[in-house]
Amino acid sequence: ARKIGILTGGGDCPGLNAVIRGVVKSSIIRRGWEVVGIRDGFDGLLYNNRIVPLGLNEVRGILPRGGTILGTSNRGNPFSYPVEVNGKIVLTDVSDEVVANIKNQGIDALVAVGGDGSLKIALELMNKGIPVVGVPKTIDNDLMETDVTFGYNTALETATDALDKLHSTAESHHRVMIMEVMGRYAGWIALESGISGGADVILIPEIPYDISTVCRAVDERRRRGSAFSIIVVAEGAFPRGGSRVVQKRADETNTIERLGGVGQYVARQLGDCLDMDVRVMVLGHLQRGGSPSTFDRCLGSRFGVAAVELIEQEQYGRMVCLRGRDIKSVSIERAVRKLKLVNPGGQMVTAAEELGIVVGRR
Numbered sequence: 080a081r082k083i084g085i086l087t088g089g090g091d092c093p094g095l096n097a098v099i100r101g102v103v104k105s106s107i108i109r110r111g112w113e114v115v116g117i118r119d120g121f122d123g124l125l126y127n128n129r130i131v132p133l134g135l136n137e138v139r140g141i142l143p144r145g146g147t148i149l150g151t152s153n154r155g156n157p158f159s160y161p162v163e164v165n166g167k168i169v170l171t172d173v174s175d176e177v178v179a180n181i182k183n184q185g186i187d188a189l190v191a192v193g194g195d196g197s198l199k200i201a202l203e204l205m206n207k208g209i210p211v212v213g214v215p216k217t218i219d220n221d222l223m224e225t226d227v228t229f230g231y232n233t234a235l236e237t238a239t240d241a242l243d244k245l246h247s248t249a250e251s252h253h254r255v256m257i258m259e260v261m262g263r264y265a266g267w268i269a270l271e272s273g274i275s276g277g278a279d280v281i282l283i284p285e286i287p288y289d290i291s292t293v294c295r296a297v298d299e300r301r302r303r304g305s306a307f308s309i310i311v312v313a314e315g316a317f318p319r320g321g322s323r324v325v326q327k328r329a330d331e332t333n334t335i336e337r338l339g340g341v342g343q344y345v346a347r348q349l350g351d352c353l354d355m356d357v358r359v360m361v362l363g364h365l366q367r368g369g370s371p372s373t374f375d376r377c378l379g380s381r382f383g384v385a386a387v388e389l390i391e392q393e394q395y396g397r398m399v400c401l402r403g404r405d406i407k408s409v410s411i412e413r414a415v416r417k418l419k420l421v422n423p424g425g426q427m428v429t430a431a432e433e434l435g436i437v438v439g440r441r
Protein backbone atom coordinates (compact mmCIF):
# COMPACT_ATOMS: atom_id res chain seq x y z
CA ALA A 80 0.00 0.00 0.00
CA ARG A 81 1.17 3.47 -0.84
CA LYS A 82 1.03 6.53 1.35
CA ILE A 83 1.39 9.87 -0.34
CA GLY A 84 1.71 13.36 1.09
CA ILE A 85 0.52 16.57 -0.51
CA LEU A 86 1.39 20.15 0.30
CA THR A 87 0.58 23.55 -1.19
CA GLY A 88 3.37 26.14 -1.05
CA GLY A 89 3.76 29.85 -1.79
CA GLY A 90 0.96 32.29 -2.59
CA ASP A 91 -2.49 30.79 -2.70
CA CYS A 92 -4.30 30.48 -5.98
CA PRO A 93 -7.77 29.50 -7.20
CA GLY A 94 -7.88 25.80 -8.05
CA LEU A 95 -5.61 24.51 -5.27
CA ASN A 96 -8.51 22.65 -3.70
CA ALA A 97 -9.37 21.07 -7.04
CA VAL A 98 -5.82 19.65 -7.19
CA ILE A 99 -5.99 18.37 -3.60
CA ARG A 100 -9.35 16.74 -4.28
CA GLY A 101 -8.07 15.21 -7.52
CA VAL A 102 -5.08 13.67 -5.74
CA VAL A 103 -7.20 12.33 -2.88
CA LYS A 104 -9.95 10.87 -5.06
CA SER A 105 -7.75 9.15 -7.60
CA SER A 106 -5.45 7.80 -4.85
CA ILE A 107 -8.17 6.45 -2.60
CA ILE A 108 -10.99 5.43 -4.92
CA ARG A 109 -8.97 4.12 -7.84
CA ARG A 110 -5.91 2.75 -6.08
CA GLY A 111 -6.71 2.19 -2.43
CA TRP A 112 -3.76 4.32 -1.36
CA GLU A 113 -3.58 6.51 1.73
CA VAL A 114 -3.16 10.31 1.52
CA VAL A 115 -1.93 12.75 4.14
CA GLY A 116 -2.09 16.51 3.86
CA ILE A 117 0.79 18.66 5.07
CA ARG A 118 -0.45 21.89 6.60
CA ASP A 119 1.05 25.28 5.81
CA GLY A 120 3.38 24.31 3.01
CA PHE A 121 6.91 23.11 3.73
CA ASP A 122 6.58 24.47 7.30
CA GLY A 123 4.24 21.58 8.09
CA LEU A 124 6.98 19.06 7.40
CA LEU A 125 8.76 20.24 10.54
CA TYR A 126 5.93 19.28 12.86
CA ASN A 127 4.24 15.89 13.17
CA ASN A 128 0.95 17.43 14.24
CA ARG A 129 0.71 19.37 10.98
CA ILE A 130 0.54 16.20 8.92
CA VAL A 131 -3.08 15.10 8.81
CA PRO A 132 -5.00 12.27 7.15
CA LEU A 133 -6.87 13.34 4.01
CA GLY A 134 -9.84 11.16 3.24
CA LEU A 135 -12.88 11.53 1.05
CA ASN A 136 -14.71 13.36 3.86
CA GLU A 137 -12.02 16.02 4.03
CA VAL A 138 -12.32 16.87 0.34
CA ARG A 139 -16.09 16.79 0.10
CA GLY A 140 -17.46 20.09 -1.24
CA ILE A 141 -14.09 21.81 -1.70
CA LEU A 142 -14.02 21.92 -5.52
CA PRO A 143 -15.59 25.40 -5.88
CA ARG A 144 -13.74 26.87 -2.91
CA GLY A 145 -10.88 29.37 -3.28
CA GLY A 146 -7.66 29.19 -1.26
CA THR A 147 -6.28 25.90 0.02
CA ILE A 148 -7.77 23.74 2.76
CA LEU A 149 -4.20 22.81 3.71
CA GLY A 150 -2.99 26.37 4.23
CA THR A 151 0.29 27.65 2.86
CA SER A 152 3.33 29.32 4.36
CA ASN A 153 4.98 32.68 3.97
CA ARG A 154 8.50 31.71 4.93
CA GLY A 155 8.87 27.97 4.82
CA ASN A 156 12.00 27.11 2.90
CA PRO A 157 13.56 24.23 4.91
CA PHE A 158 16.93 24.93 3.30
CA SER A 159 16.92 28.46 4.66
CA TYR A 160 14.54 28.50 7.58
CA PRO A 161 14.28 31.33 10.11
CA VAL A 162 15.30 29.86 13.47
CA GLU A 163 15.71 31.87 16.66
CA VAL A 164 19.21 31.54 18.09
CA ASN A 165 20.04 33.60 21.20
CA GLY A 166 17.23 36.03 20.48
CA LYS A 167 18.30 36.49 16.87
CA ILE A 168 16.71 35.06 13.73
CA VAL A 169 19.22 32.97 11.79
CA LEU A 170 18.45 31.34 8.43
CA THR A 171 19.25 27.68 8.98
CA ASP A 172 19.21 24.52 6.87
CA VAL A 173 16.65 22.27 8.58
CA SER A 174 16.17 19.97 5.59
CA ASP A 175 17.58 16.92 7.43
CA GLU A 176 14.75 17.21 9.96
CA VAL A 177 12.24 17.48 7.13
CA VAL A 178 13.62 14.41 5.38
CA ALA A 179 13.62 12.43 8.66
CA ASN A 180 10.07 13.49 9.35
CA ILE A 181 8.83 12.43 5.92
CA LYS A 182 10.44 9.01 6.42
CA ASN A 183 9.10 8.63 10.00
CA GLN A 184 5.63 9.36 8.74
CA GLY A 185 5.97 6.57 6.21
CA ILE A 186 5.29 8.93 3.30
CA ASP A 187 6.36 7.16 0.09
CA ALA A 188 6.03 10.14 -2.23
CA LEU A 189 5.30 13.84 -1.98
CA VAL A 190 3.10 15.95 -4.26
CA ALA A 191 4.34 19.55 -4.14
CA VAL A 192 1.86 22.06 -5.55
CA GLY A 193 3.60 25.36 -6.07
CA GLY A 194 5.20 28.00 -8.23
CA ASP A 195 8.82 28.50 -9.11
CA GLY A 196 10.02 28.84 -5.47
CA SER A 197 8.17 25.82 -4.07
CA LEU A 198 9.16 23.62 -7.00
CA LYS A 199 12.83 24.51 -6.48
CA ILE A 200 12.51 23.41 -2.84
CA ALA A 201 10.80 20.21 -3.99
CA LEU A 202 13.70 19.54 -6.34
CA GLU A 203 16.21 19.98 -3.50
CA LEU A 204 14.25 17.50 -1.39
CA MET A 205 14.31 15.12 -4.35
CA ASN A 206 18.09 15.46 -4.40
CA LYS A 207 18.06 14.40 -0.73
CA GLY A 208 16.26 11.20 -1.65
CA ILE A 209 12.59 12.15 -1.26
CA PRO A 210 10.44 11.01 -4.20
CA VAL A 211 8.53 14.11 -5.35
CA VAL A 212 6.24 15.14 -8.17
CA GLY A 213 5.29 18.75 -8.89
CA VAL A 214 2.09 20.55 -9.90
CA PRO A 215 2.52 24.03 -11.43
CA LYS A 216 0.59 26.74 -9.62
CA THR A 217 0.61 30.50 -9.91
CA ILE A 218 -1.79 33.22 -10.93
CA ASP A 219 1.16 34.93 -12.64
CA ASN A 220 1.44 32.21 -15.32
CA ASP A 221 5.21 32.67 -15.32
CA LEU A 222 6.24 29.01 -15.12
CA MET A 223 8.05 27.47 -18.08
CA GLU A 224 7.18 24.14 -19.69
CA THR A 225 3.43 24.35 -19.27
CA ASP A 226 1.11 26.24 -21.61
CA VAL A 227 -0.63 27.63 -18.58
CA THR A 228 -0.67 27.28 -14.79
CA PHE A 229 -3.93 26.74 -12.95
CA GLY A 230 -5.20 29.87 -11.18
CA TYR A 231 -4.19 32.19 -14.00
CA ASN A 232 -7.52 31.96 -15.77
CA THR A 233 -9.48 32.90 -12.64
CA ALA A 234 -7.16 35.83 -11.93
CA LEU A 235 -7.70 37.01 -15.51
CA GLU A 236 -11.47 36.82 -15.10
CA THR A 237 -11.23 38.92 -11.94
CA ALA A 238 -9.00 41.52 -13.60
CA THR A 239 -11.14 41.72 -16.74
CA ASP A 240 -14.31 42.10 -14.69
CA ALA A 241 -12.64 44.91 -12.72
CA LEU A 242 -11.71 46.65 -15.99
CA ASP A 243 -15.32 46.48 -17.19
CA LYS A 244 -16.40 48.16 -13.97
CA LEU A 245 -13.69 50.80 -14.14
CA HIS A 246 -14.71 51.72 -17.67
CA SER A 247 -18.11 53.06 -16.71
CA THR A 248 -16.82 55.22 -13.88
CA ALA A 249 -13.82 56.45 -15.91
CA GLU A 250 -16.15 57.46 -18.74
CA SER A 251 -18.66 59.20 -16.48
CA HIS A 252 -15.96 61.30 -14.81
CA HIS A 253 -13.70 61.85 -17.84
CA ARG A 254 -10.84 60.37 -15.86
CA VAL A 255 -7.71 58.38 -16.39
CA MET A 256 -8.03 55.18 -14.39
CA ILE A 257 -4.90 53.24 -13.59
CA MET A 258 -5.41 49.66 -12.52
CA GLU A 259 -2.40 47.94 -10.95
CA VAL A 260 -2.44 44.16 -11.26
CA MET A 261 -0.14 41.44 -9.93
CA GLY A 262 2.87 40.19 -11.82
CA ARG A 263 6.21 40.88 -10.24
CA TYR A 264 8.28 39.67 -13.15
CA ALA A 265 5.77 38.78 -15.83
CA GLY A 266 3.15 40.91 -17.53
CA TRP A 267 0.76 38.12 -18.49
CA ILE A 268 -2.16 39.21 -16.30
CA ALA A 269 -1.79 42.86 -17.34
CA LEU A 270 -1.48 42.05 -21.03
CA GLU A 271 -4.27 39.50 -21.36
CA SER A 272 -6.77 41.25 -19.08
CA GLY A 273 -5.86 44.54 -20.75
CA ILE A 274 -6.72 43.15 -24.18
CA SER A 275 -9.88 41.48 -22.87
CA GLY A 276 -11.01 44.50 -20.85
CA GLY A 277 -10.35 47.03 -23.61
CA ALA A 278 -7.47 48.93 -21.98
CA ASP A 279 -5.88 51.87 -23.80
CA VAL A 280 -2.40 51.45 -22.32
CA ILE A 281 -0.71 48.36 -20.84
CA LEU A 282 2.56 48.54 -18.92
CA ILE A 283 4.48 45.33 -18.26
CA PRO A 284 7.89 44.52 -16.75
CA GLU A 285 9.15 43.05 -20.03
CA ILE A 286 8.81 46.39 -21.87
CA PRO A 287 10.15 49.34 -19.86
CA TYR A 288 7.68 52.14 -20.53
CA ASP A 289 8.15 55.64 -21.80
CA ILE A 290 5.92 58.07 -19.90
CA SER A 291 5.80 60.58 -22.76
CA THR A 292 4.36 57.84 -24.99
CA VAL A 293 1.71 57.09 -22.37
CA CYS A 294 0.86 60.79 -22.05
CA ARG A 295 0.60 61.17 -25.79
CA ALA A 296 -1.71 58.18 -26.08
CA VAL A 297 -4.12 59.52 -23.47
CA ASP A 298 -4.02 62.99 -24.97
CA GLU A 299 -4.68 61.74 -28.49
CA ARG A 300 -7.69 59.80 -27.24
CA ARG A 301 -9.05 62.94 -25.63
CA ARG A 302 -8.58 64.90 -28.85
CA ARG A 303 -10.39 62.20 -30.76
CA GLY A 304 -13.36 62.56 -28.40
CA SER A 305 -12.70 59.91 -25.74
CA ALA A 306 -12.18 61.99 -22.65
CA PHE A 307 -11.16 59.04 -20.51
CA SER A 308 -8.50 56.33 -20.59
CA ILE A 309 -7.81 53.03 -18.92
CA ILE A 310 -4.25 52.06 -18.08
CA VAL A 311 -3.36 48.59 -16.81
CA VAL A 312 0.00 48.35 -15.10
CA ALA A 313 1.69 45.19 -13.82
CA GLU A 314 3.16 45.71 -10.37
CA GLY A 315 6.63 44.92 -11.69
CA ALA A 316 6.55 47.46 -14.55
CA PHE A 317 9.13 50.22 -14.54
CA PRO A 318 10.10 53.23 -16.68
CA ARG A 319 12.77 53.00 -19.33
CA GLY A 320 16.09 53.83 -17.72
CA GLY A 321 14.44 53.61 -14.31
CA SER A 322 15.05 51.20 -11.49
CA ARG A 323 14.03 47.62 -11.93
CA VAL A 324 10.83 46.08 -10.55
CA VAL A 325 8.86 46.84 -7.43
CA GLN A 326 9.29 44.12 -4.89
CA LYS A 327 7.25 43.29 -1.88
CA ARG A 328 9.90 41.23 -0.16
CA ALA A 329 11.75 43.10 2.58
CA ASP A 330 15.12 42.47 0.96
CA GLU A 331 14.05 43.67 -2.46
CA THR A 332 12.39 47.03 -1.92
CA ASN A 333 13.15 50.05 -4.03
CA THR A 334 11.94 53.57 -4.61
CA ILE A 335 8.76 52.76 -6.49
CA GLU A 336 7.42 50.75 -3.61
CA ARG A 337 8.19 53.49 -1.16
CA LEU A 338 6.00 55.69 -3.32
CA GLY A 339 3.14 53.27 -2.79
CA GLY A 340 3.42 51.01 -5.80
CA VAL A 341 3.97 51.48 -9.49
CA GLY A 342 0.34 52.56 -10.07
CA GLN A 343 0.83 55.59 -7.84
CA TYR A 344 4.16 56.25 -9.47
CA VAL A 345 2.67 56.31 -12.96
CA ALA A 346 -0.14 58.59 -11.70
CA ARG A 347 2.44 61.06 -10.41
CA GLN A 348 4.35 60.97 -13.66
CA LEU A 349 1.12 61.56 -15.62
CA GLY A 350 0.26 64.49 -13.36
CA ASP A 351 3.39 66.23 -14.66
CA CYS A 352 2.47 65.94 -18.32
CA LEU A 353 -1.31 65.76 -18.44
CA ASP A 354 -4.11 68.02 -17.27
CA MET A 355 -6.63 65.31 -16.39
CA ASP A 356 -8.04 63.75 -13.27
CA VAL A 357 -6.18 60.49 -12.53
CA ARG A 358 -7.19 57.75 -10.09
CA VAL A 359 -5.38 54.56 -9.10
CA MET A 360 -6.91 51.22 -8.18
CA VAL A 361 -4.74 48.38 -6.89
CA LEU A 362 -6.50 45.09 -7.53
CA GLY A 363 -4.14 43.24 -5.19
CA HIS A 364 -5.01 39.98 -3.53
CA LEU A 365 -8.53 39.92 -4.96
CA GLN A 366 -6.78 38.32 -7.93
CA ARG A 367 -5.77 35.36 -5.82
CA GLY A 368 -9.11 34.87 -4.12
CA GLY A 369 -12.52 33.52 -4.94
CA SER A 370 -13.99 30.47 -6.55
CA PRO A 371 -11.91 29.00 -9.38
CA SER A 372 -13.23 29.39 -12.94
CA THR A 373 -14.52 26.36 -14.83
CA PHE A 374 -11.20 26.19 -16.67
CA ASP A 375 -9.15 26.17 -13.45
CA ARG A 376 -11.38 23.60 -11.75
CA CYS A 377 -10.94 21.25 -14.66
CA LEU A 378 -7.21 21.90 -15.09
CA GLY A 379 -6.56 21.59 -11.33
CA SER A 380 -8.50 18.32 -11.17
CA ARG A 381 -6.66 16.90 -14.18
CA PHE A 382 -3.30 17.98 -12.74
CA GLY A 383 -4.15 16.25 -9.44
CA VAL A 384 -5.03 13.02 -11.21
CA ALA A 385 -1.91 13.22 -13.40
CA ALA A 386 0.33 13.73 -10.34
CA VAL A 387 -0.96 10.46 -8.88
CA GLU A 388 -0.35 8.70 -12.20
CA LEU A 389 3.26 9.94 -12.17
CA ILE A 390 3.70 8.47 -8.68
CA GLU A 391 2.18 5.20 -9.81
CA GLN A 392 4.71 5.06 -12.65
CA GLU A 393 7.47 6.14 -10.23
CA GLN A 394 8.32 9.07 -12.47
CA TYR A 395 9.78 11.17 -9.70
CA GLY A 396 11.31 14.61 -10.16
CA ARG A 397 8.68 15.42 -12.76
CA MET A 398 6.03 18.11 -12.96
CA VAL A 399 2.64 17.72 -14.64
CA CYS A 400 2.00 20.26 -17.38
CA LEU A 401 -0.51 21.26 -20.05
CA ARG A 402 0.49 21.00 -23.72
CA GLY A 403 -2.28 21.97 -26.08
CA ARG A 404 -5.25 20.09 -24.68
CA ASP A 405 -3.20 17.27 -23.20
CA ILE A 406 -1.72 16.77 -19.77
CA LYS A 407 1.91 15.71 -20.04
CA SER A 408 4.93 15.85 -17.74
CA VAL A 409 8.36 17.45 -17.76
CA SER A 410 11.33 17.36 -15.41
CA ILE A 411 10.98 19.88 -12.58
CA GLU A 412 14.55 20.89 -13.28
CA ARG A 413 13.64 22.09 -16.77
CA ALA A 414 10.55 23.89 -15.52
CA VAL A 415 12.37 26.02 -12.94
CA ARG A 416 15.40 27.00 -15.02
CA LYS A 417 13.98 30.43 -15.77
CA LEU A 418 10.66 32.25 -15.65
CA LYS A 419 8.29 32.39 -18.62
CA LEU A 420 8.04 36.05 -19.55
CA VAL A 421 6.07 37.90 -22.21
CA ASN A 422 7.98 38.12 -25.49
CA PRO A 423 8.06 41.85 -26.36
CA GLY A 424 8.01 40.97 -30.07
CA GLY A 425 5.54 38.11 -29.69
CA GLN A 426 1.98 37.71 -30.97
CA MET A 427 0.22 38.81 -27.80
CA VAL A 428 2.02 42.16 -27.70
CA THR A 429 1.69 42.82 -31.41
CA ALA A 430 -2.02 41.93 -31.31
CA ALA A 431 -2.48 44.47 -28.52
CA GLU A 432 -0.65 47.07 -30.61
CA GLU A 433 -2.72 46.26 -33.69
CA LEU A 434 -5.76 46.99 -31.51
CA GLY A 435 -4.36 50.44 -30.85
CA ILE A 436 -3.24 49.69 -27.31
CA VAL A 437 0.00 51.34 -26.28
CA VAL A 438 2.16 48.69 -24.64
CA GLY A 439 4.53 51.12 -22.99
CA ARG A 440 6.49 52.08 -26.07
CA ARG A 441 6.32 53.87 -29.48
Ligand code: F6P
Pocket residue numbers: 090194217218219261262263314327367
Ligand atom coordinates in the same frame (compact mmCIF):
# COMPACT_ATOMS: atom_id res chain seq x y z
O1 F6P B 1 3.29 35.02 -7.18
C1 F6P B 1 1.99 35.30 -6.88
C2 F6P B 1 1.84 36.69 -6.33
O2 F6P B 1 0.46 36.91 -6.19
C3 F6P B 1 2.49 37.79 -7.16
O3 F6P B 1 1.76 38.16 -8.29
C4 F6P B 1 2.61 38.89 -6.14
O4 F6P B 1 3.65 39.76 -6.43
C5 F6P B 1 2.90 38.15 -4.86
O5 F6P B 1 2.41 36.84 -5.05
C6 F6P B 1 2.29 38.78 -3.65
O6 F6P B 1 2.71 38.08 -2.55
P1 F6P B 1 2.18 38.34 -1.06
O7 F6P B 1 1.03 37.41 -0.86
O8 F6P B 1 3.35 37.98 -0.22
O9 F6P B 1 1.76 39.77 -0.94
